[in-house]
Amino acid sequence: METEPLPSILAPHQKARWKTNQDGIWTLDGSRVDEVPARSILTTLWDQPRWLEAYHLYDQRGSDLFEQICQLAEYYLTRTENSILEAQAAAIIAAAPVECIVELGAGYSKKTIHLLTEQLRQRDKGIFAPIDVSESGLLASREAVARDFPRLEFHGLHARYEDGFTSIEQAVPTLFVFLGSTVGNFNHSDFPRFFRALSEAMGPKDYLLLGADRIKDTTLLEQAYNDSQGLTAQFILNVFCHINNLLGSNFDLAKMRYHARFNSEWQQIEMYAIAEQRHRVSFPTVETSFEWQKDEKILVEISRKFDPQRLQEQLRFFDLLPIEHFTDANQWFSVLLFRKQG
Numbered sequence: 272m273e274t275e276p277l278p279s280i281l282a283p284h285q286k287a288r289w290k291t292n293q294d295g296i297w298t299l300d301g302s303r304v305d306e307v308p309a310r311s312i313l314t315t316l317w318d319q320p321r322w323l324e325a326y327h328l329y330d331q332r333g334s335d336l337f338e339q340i341c342q343l344a345e346y347y348l349t350r351t352e353n354s355i356l357e358a359q360a361a362a363i364i365a366a367a368p369v370e371c372i373v374e375l376g377a378g379y380s381k382k383t384i385h386l387l388t389e390q391l392r393q394r395d396k397g398i399f400a401p402i403d404v405s406e407s408g409l410l411a412s413r414e415a416v417a418r419d420f421p422r423l424e425f426h427g428l429h430a431r432y433e434d435g436f437t438s439i440e441q442a443v444p445t446l447f448v449f450l451g452s453t454v455g456n457f458n459h460s461d462f463p464r465f466f467r468a469l470s471e472a473m474g475p476k477d478y479l480l481l482g483a484d485r486i487k488d489t490t491l492l493e494q495a496y497n498d499s500q501g502l503t504a505q506f507i508l509n510v511f512c513h514i515n516n517l518l519g520s521n522f523d524l525a526k527m528r529y530h531a532r533f534n535s536e537w538q539q540i541e542m543y544a545i546a547e548q549r550h551r552v553s554f555p556t557v558e559t560s561f562e563w564q565k566d567e568k569i570l571v572e573i574s575r576k577f578d579p580q581r582l583q584e585q586l587r588f589f590d591l592l593p594i595e596h597f598t599d600a601n602q603w604f605s606v607l608l609f610r611k612q613g
């Protein structure tokens with residue numbers, strides 16, 4: 272049987288860890304992507320207050336719902352960031368002379384096409400490697416690249432960020448792309464852990480392009496997460512269906528409601544599930560349960576908002592030097608380019 276050659280972007284000492292079952296999509300050998308999630312769900316649900324890590328939101332249905340959210344009139348983030356990328360892709364790619372574009376949490380990579388187009392226009396070749404826990408996003412990206420960018424080499428890494436970026440060969444000049452203000456989903460301990468690890472994994476000729484949603488009017492922010500179609504509520508509460516599937520638990524969507532608000536002290540949107548009545552949630556596979564009290568909240572996701580200058584200064588402490596700052600006419604969203612300090 273013919274085996275697919277291992278991607279050139281993987282560091283030699285990492286290559287043995289990866290395998291492929293489908294053309295162009297790679298997973299870590301011997302690991303199940305849902306193994307760690309189960310432990311993570313239980314540990315944070317027993318925390319005070321109870322909370323969840325954001326990546327559990329992206330099962331197949333969650334990924335589909337997020338795509339629909341991106342089309343909503345209230346969700347200005349996607350179209351604003353897309354307009355910045357469309358206008359600035361040529362400048363971004365010119366400023367970052369790379370062979371490879373690695374996208375973290377790529378989703379369906381719809382906005383990234385502006386960068387891929389420019390990479391081919393300016394260099395006539397390139398590698399695109401999206402990293403995501405969502406397989407449906409990777410499959411959609413693979414299809415789009417095969418159709419629209421056949422000259423690009425494609426390798427999708429079905430993995431969590433850190434497993435993905437620590438495997439990338441440092442000698443290949445790479446632009447790491449992290450869009451959608453997904454960085455806002457990190458809490459105050461995830462944030463430094465992520466950037467320390469990413470910066471250490473980056474080579475001396477690497478760059479980072481970071482999309483960050485900015486601090487702005489509270490009404491505008493709260494509308495974006497309380498859309499009139501209720502899609503954000505479905506997206507957030509769907510995490511409990513995903514957890515039921517993973518752990519055999521009995522979360523009941525009829526006994527909870529969605530609530531989102533802007534916490535002005537922490538400058539973050541907080542998205543909660545709140546129990547409408549007291550009830551017991553059981554996890555039969557691990558023989559445990561907890562009493563979810565009436566009105567008790569589970570923090571499902573945060574979306575932090577940023578001051579771009581402060582973010583630039585902060586990332587200097589991770590050896591990421593700010594090179595360019597792109598924004599829109601309303602100054603609602605920022606796309607920041609950094610160079611790894613060699």
Ligand SMILES: C[S@@+](CC[C@H](N)C(=O)[O-])C[C@H]1O[C@@H](n2cnc3c(N)ncnc32)[C@H](O)[C@@H]1O
Nearest residue numbers: 326329376377378403404405430431432450451
């Ligand atoms: C907010 S969405 C953004 C998607 C896309 N980049 C955009 O801008 O529209 C976050 C994406 O990151 C992925 N993701 C979340 N946590 C992850 C993790 N720890 N490792 C890898 N992917 C993750 C999700 O599956 C999802 O596709």
